[in-house]
Amino acid sequence: MDPNIIRELQEFLGKQSVLSAREDLMMYEYDGSIEVARPDVVVFPRTTQDVVRIVQLANRHQVPITGRGAGTGLSGGALARQGGILIVFSRMNKIIEIDLDNQGAVVQPGVVNLDITRAVEQAGYFFAPDPSSQKSCTIGGNVAENAGGPHTLLYGITTNHVTGLEVVLPSGEVLRVGGKTMDTPGYDLTGLLVGSEGTLAIVTEVTVKLTRLPEATKTLLAIYETVDDATETVAEITARAITPAACEFMDGWTLRVVEAWVHAGYPLDSAAVLLIEVDGLRESVEAQAAEIIDVCKLNHAREVRVAKDAKERDLLWKGRKNAFGAVGRVSPSYYVQDGVIPRTKLPATLRKIDAIGKKYGFEIGNIFHAGDGNLHPIILFDPRDHGQYERAVAAAGEIMAHCIVVGGSITGEHGVGFEKSELMPLMFTEADLEAMLRVRHAMNPAGLLNPGKIFPFGKGCGEVRVKPFPVTSSTPL
Amino acid sequence: MSPLTDATFAKLEALVDAGNFFTDAESLAHCTIDGCAPRAALHANTVEQVVEVVRFAAAENLAVVPYGTFQQMGLGAPPARYDIALRIGLHRVLSYDPRDLTLSVEAGIQLNFLNRQLREQRQFLPLDSHFGGFATIGGILATNSSGPLRHAFGTARDFLLGLEFVTGEGVRTKSGGRVVKSVAGYDIHKLMIGSLGTLGIITSANFRTFPLPPVTATYLVRFATLDDALAFRSAMAASPLQPRALDILSPEAARLLNSLAPSGAREFSEEEILQIMEQESKARRERGEPETFGMTFRSPAPGFSEKEWTVLVGTGGNEQVVERHRRELEPMAHAARATAFAQARPQHPLFARIGEDDCMEWSYVRTFPSVAFHLKPAAAVMKINVLPGQFSEFVKAAGEIAARHELASAALLRAAGVVYFALVPSSPGEGAQKHLAQACNQIFAAAQRAGGSPVIEFCPAALKREVGVWGPSRGDLALMRNLKNEFDPRGILSPGRFYGGI
Numbered sequence: 019m020d021p022n023i024i025r026e027l028q029e030f031l032g033k034q035s036v037l038s039a040r041e042d043l044m045m046y047e048y049d050g051s052i053e054v055a056r057p058d059v060v061v062f063p064r065t066t067q068d069v070v071r072i073v074q075l076a077n078r079h080q081v082p083i084t085g086r087g088a089g090t091g092l093s094g095g096a097l098a099r100q101g102g103i104l105i106v107f108s109r110m111n112k113i114i115e116i117d118l119d120n121q122g123a124v125v126q127p128g129v130v131n132l133d134i135t136r137a138v139e140q141a142g143y144f145f146a147p148d149p150s151s152q153k154s155c156t157i158g159g160n161v162a163e164n165a166g167g168p169h170t171l172l173y174g175i176t177t178n179h180v181t182g183l184e185v186v187l188p189s190g191e192v193l194r195v196g197g198k199t200m201d202t203p204g205y206d207l208t209g210l211l212v213g214s215e216g217t218l219a220i221v222t223e224v225t226v227k228l229t230r231l232p233e234a235t236k237t238l239l240a241i242y243e244t245v246d247d248a249t250e251t252v253a254e255i256t257a258r259a260i261t262p263a264a265c266e267f268m269d270g271w272t273l274r275v276v277e278a279w280v281h282a283g284y285p286l287d288s289a290a291v292l293l294i295e296v297d298g299l300r301e302s303v304e305a306q307a308a309e310i311i312d313v314c315k316l317n318h319a320r321e322v323r324v325a326k327d328a329k330e331r332d333l334l335w336k337g338r339k340n341a342f343g344a345v346g347r348v349s350p351s352y353y354v355q356d357g358v359i360p361r362t363k364l365p366a367t368l369r370k371i372d373a374i375g376k377k378y379g380f381e382i383g384n385i386f387h388a389g390d391g392n393l394h395p396i397i398l399f400d401p402r403d404h405g406q407y408e409r410a411v412a413a414a415g416e417i418m419a420h421c422i423v424v425g426g427s428i429t430g431e432h433g434v435g436f437e438k439s440e441l442m443p444l445m446f447t448e449a450d451l452e453a454m455l456r457v458r459h460a461m462n463p464a465g466l467l468n469p470g471k472i473f474p475f476g477k478g479c480g481e482v483r484v485k486p487f488p489v490t491s492s493t494p495l
Numbered sequence: 496m497s498p499l500t501d502a503t504f505a506k507l508e509a510l511v512d513a514g515n516f517f518t519d520a521e522s523l524a525h526c527t528i529d530g531c532a533p534r535a536a537l538h539a540n541t542v543e544q545v546v547e548v549v550r551f552a553a554a555e556n557l558a559v560v561p562y563g564t565f566q567q568m569g570l571g572a573p574p575a576r577y578d579i580a581l582r583i584g585l586h587r588v589l590s591y592d593p594r595d596l597t598l599s600v601e602a603g604i605q606l607n608f609l610n611r612q613l614r615e616q617r618q619f620l621p622l623d624s625h626f627g628g629f630a631t632i633g634g635i636l637a638t639n640s641s642g643p644l645r646h647a648f649g650t651a652r653d654f655l656l657g658l659e660f661v662t663g664e665g666v667r668t669k670s671g672g673r674v675v676k677s678v679a680g681y682d683i684h685k686l687m688i689g690s691l692g693t694l695g696i697i698t699s700a701n702f703r704t705f706p707l708p709p710v711t712a713t714y715l716v717r718f719a720t721l722d723d724a725l726a727f728r729s730a731m732a733a734s735p736l737q738p739r740a741l742d743i744l745s746p747e748a749a750r751l752l753n754s755l756a757p758s759g760a761r762e763f764s765e766e767e768i769l770q771i772m773e774q775e776s777k778a779r780r781e782r783g784e785p786e787t788f789g790m791t792f793r794s795p796a797p798g799f800s801e802k803e804w805t806v807l808v809g810t811g812g813n814e815q816v817v818e819r820h821r822r823e824l825e826p827m828a829h830a831a832r833a834t835a836f837a838q839a840r841p842q843h844p845l846f847a848r849i850g851e852d853d854c855m856e857w858s859y860v861r862t863f864p865s866v867a868f869h870l871k872p873a874a875a876v877m878k879i880n881v882l883p884g885q886f887s888e889f890v891k892a893a894g895e896i897a898a899r900h901e902l903a904s905a906a907l908l909r910a911a912g913v914v915y916f917a918l919v920p921s922s923p924g925e926g927a928q929k930h931l932a933q934a935c936n937q938i939f940a941a942a943q944r945a946g947g948s949p950v951i952e953f954c955p956a957a958l959k960r961e962v963g964v965w966g967p968s969r970g971d972l973a974l975m976r977n978l979k980n981e982f983d984p985r986g987i988l989s990p991g992r993f994y995g996g997i
């Protein structure tokens with residue numbers, strides 16, 4: 019990268035806020051996905067004004083910009099695919115305002131998701147979107163990816179809890195969209211920006227809604243001898259229009275890997291378990307739990323355990339939330355997917371995934387948000403064996419194709435990033451992608467914000483073709 | 496205004512089915528918006544026809560305004576240009592999977608009709624409009640309509656999964672998906688909500704559905720002052736209770752709603768009600784008025800207190816949940832100095848079948864904004880999003896502004912954070928309109944000070960020439976204009992009707 023750019027950044031941000039040495043940049047070339055891309059410089063703004071100056075500089079030199087929170091993302095969203103400047107928000111981590119009376123808060127993008135809840139739970143509130151990485155992921159990242167989590171089945175996803183944003187546009191202009199209330203007149207720019215994966219604007223402040231903590235919670239662990247019985251249970255719970263607060267599936271293989279590390283008390287000899295949580299008013303929780311237990315038993319659950327206290331509940335959830343980490347101990351590399359299917363298609367889809375695994379010779383673990391049909395098949399492979407990597411990608415492709423064929427989606431919560439950009443044409447026609455490109459053109463005409471994400475690489479269409487810009491010293495893809 | 500040649504009319508007519516093209520004065524009068532009539536009215540019965548009409552309009556630079564039942568067309572500024580009124584006559588349920596609680600419907604289907612089908616599976620869609628269930632899904636989405644149930648369910652953006660639309664260049668496009676969770680691509684479908692047909696014409700929409708609660712009960716609670724009513728609201732918000740709906744009616748609003756019921760009203764039988772509805776419908780058709788809900792036959796009169804504030808609390812769930820609410824709401828109400836607490840009488844089964852209202856009081860209250868205007872056509876009815884914590888201050892300020900300008904006012908507060916405020920001139924005439932305009936502008940300012948966003952939803956056409964119904968523009972207007980240009984480069988879709996003159 020042009021040393022003048024680095025010097026300019028150091029001048030207005032301070033040397034301690036700029037990293038340019040190769041060994042420092044290497045720390046930021048990966049995230050939670052299998053992708054790798056090295057930025058040319060990493061900066062740590064403290065204020066919106068810092069971000070404005072960074073964007074203005076990027077414009078002057080026509081250098082790409084990528085935003086990053088904690089780097090826990092699973093689709094390569096926070097990776098500088100085409101090099102340039104990586105803006106890390108870890109120093110913009112203040113909770114600016116909490117308004118319990120109106121159930122809202124205003125926070126900077128670097129605030130850790132769980133910290134929002136921690137700040138208000140004594141008063142009886144929480145921030146509902148709860149990605150498994152919530153102890154480290156940031157709200158800015160949640161907004162970029164429109165993050166979900168196990169409890170979004172009942173409470174909704176990030177976009178349902180964000181009423182307004184302050185953003186810096188690619189032009190360097192600071193803009194406020196939405197506000198503290200929903201339904202601001204005009205186009206729903208907040209709704210457009212949440213989930214836009216950092217390709218339309220840079221978020222510098224988020225106005226969120228807080229939710230009252232439920233009065234009662236009941237956590238159940240249903241244990242099965244076959245995967246089919248577990249998936250049929252989920253389909254039946256859905257069909258009865260019961261909406262648990264969470265309904266998570268773990269297959270036996272994943273379960274054993276997790277138990278070896280976490281010791282949550284998972285049964286080592288089962289084919290699958292469902293971790294189901296209901297919350298709300300006491301009366302509602304009792305009735306829902308009773309009906310769910312009925313459905314589990316009707317579908318041959320060997321046993322349904324009810325967590326007897328908060329400690330037991332926390333342990334069960336610890337197992338679920340640390341599952342991918344546990345898998346990482348066992349396999350040198352794994353490829354997690356994020357497809358969504360209608361709940362009615364769950365049993366058939368898991369059988370299909372099993373068949374695909376056998377076809378390509380892989381162990382495919384399944385640990386996912388069964389309640390909303392959001393699958394996370396985990397394909398384990400040895401990255402040193404290039405043939406395995408290629409087969410893993412092929413297997414993943416078949417799983418994705420199946421999700422689309424049954425009417426689902428290629429991503430339920432991780433985002434498209436650059437990991438799934440080539441899959442977009444599975445879900446969207448040329449016209450659909452053209453509409454999205456036009457939105458990006460309206461907001462990010464020079465294409466400097468997080469290039470190479472969402473859209474199939476090389477996708478352009480005549481007059482809205484993204485201008486190619488120089489790729490610098492990034493790791494080759 | 497460029498003349499539409501006979502050749503152009505002929506080409507347009509050929510784009511739709513026979514008998515679905517109108518240029519006679521009566522049909523055009525039917526499609527008039529704030530005194531502006533189109534040059535032709537077309538009914539599109541397939542998506543392909545919508546595409547062809549828009550493509551043709553783009554090529555010929557003709558302005559198109561899409562509609563469903565035409566009831567909500569008064570929302571927004573008058574169109575800057577208006578050549579074609581295009582009825583989106585697409586009525587089908589495209590797919591419904593009750594076991595997955597997902598649904599895909601064409602935009603022209605009426606909410607009532609849809610909910611009736613969902614009811615058969617004990618499900619429903621918590622959408623609503625100021626015109627009750629007669630509005631179409633497309634119209635509800637395009638106007639971002641909502642009703643009392645937004646308290647528990649949010650608005651369309653919270654359960655719309657995706658939709659299909661036709662751009663201003665006539666390109667069929669979709670956004671989102673059909674499953675309950677998807678983050679693939681930009682949420683353009685969210686942009687379409689409330690866009691008033693300026694970004695594209697919605698042709699179909701996908702939703703998640705919700706189960707009907709086994710039991711419901713509504714309570715009517717009276718308070719001497721707004722602050723007491725708001726104390727009750729706060730107590731509920733701080734408790735674990737989860738009401739489905741929570742509306743607060745001012746005494747003046749109550750008076751307006753009470754006046755809807757015929758005097759000397761008695762209990763009607765189902766056959767009589769149906770007969771009255773049909774008679775009223777026929778009379779409206781003969782007068783060339785659009786089909787709309789019929790309110791005049793409802794009986795008995797709601798009998799809202801005209802001296803006190805009324806809070807309506809809707810509850811639902813299993814029997815124990817409903818019982819819990821009843822047990823706890825009453826002492827909570829009395830702690831907030833309620834002067835009366837009663838359960839509403841369950842709705843006549845006929846209306847329970849048509850809508851979800853468990854009691855007739857909701858049927859009145861949910862249509863308050865349009866009813867207020869229907870009864871007082873010289874009024875301005877505003878919708879202001881205000882945080883509940885600011886309700887008291889704002890409503891008082893608005894009331895004072897109204898009084899200073901010799902205007903009567905009526906308010907409906909929806910606990911989710913919306914105030915509907917009607918300003919009513921006591922006597923018609925030039926002076927009254929000036930006062931009304933001034934009052935509206937002052938209320939816009941008061942709303943902004945309260946951190947809220949105001950819009951005039953209903954008002955006389957003449958007022959729209961003096962006051963921008965969308966309120967003052969904000970810094971995000973330039974971006975919205977850019978987006979408009981991308982989706983409708985020739986500016987033919989509902990030009991000039993939207994926020995900022997878009």
